[in-house]
Amino acid sequence: MAQERTGIATFKSNPITLIGPKLKAGDSAPDFTVSKNLLEDVSLKDYAGKIKLISVVPSLDTGVCDTQTRRFNEEADKLGDDVIILTVSMDLPFAQARWCGAAGVERVITLSDHKSSSFGEAYGVLIKEFRLDMRSIFVIDKDDKITYVEYLSEMTEHPNYENAVAAVKSLL
Template sequence: MTKVTFHNDPVTILGNEVSVGDNAPDFTVLANDLSPVTFSDLKGTVRLISVVPSLDTGVCSVQTKRFNDEATSLGEDVSVLTISADLPFAQKRWSVAEGIEAVQTLSDHRDLSFGEAYGVIIEELRLLTRAIFVVDKDDKVTYVEYVAEATDHPDYEKAIAAVKTAAK
């Protein structure tokens, strides 16, 4: 299992770690209007899944804005998602305040279904740890980054390159 720290303190990560080449696990999260969204709802697109502990923090905010800015250049066959354990209402408020239009923010607050399926639950905090997943149109995981220190930035360039490769 991936070792992760949060503010340099070790944390326990729960769930099933995902690797490149795996079939992407299904999950159910909530849209900002509380409607359920499943992984299979997004079938047929390349999916960039950006996982953050909370949109109301600096690095998470920057990460989501960065992928929002990049999303328009990735093409219509790419879905960009940000998943956190924030409440859907908070995600909606944040997205409106920050002008986020190209990234779909989704909440794993209710069931931690995504967190369990992708191995990103921080047990001590009931938050998701920072990670990036790219899934191709055939539902194969083509890129994985579990960020070792949850308060650090992911490798944006590698994630975007992985999306472009998967979209070819």
């Protein structure tokens, strides 16, 4: 049974339970399996040799998640080809594709954790009460070591965009 962590996160000030371990800088990035589209699953290995910024959002169809994903899409152009930005949510791949098309998001790769919550459980962000992934940021180097982690304590708050981008730039 996966570890449950309580008393560390809220949704609109109401406590929520996170499933999985709390990762930290220096940890090896756990593998995961998520859906790139309806028929294609990918894992951490599919992005080997790249610096990875993983932006986790509960759902692209909410205001903060929308802003977070658009912001990292803008940053992607400035970071170069050694960096890949992945946005993970529980949204279905159809909804992710629709949202990206409507938002003009082309540089961020959206990945769906809806099938097995593999990412959420491995990275300690699966919200037990909602079966959504908690807003968080992970920066992983080319050797799949975590170099930066931000777990938000309130689901409706924005991450620290500047710190996340600085963490990526420090690896270039």
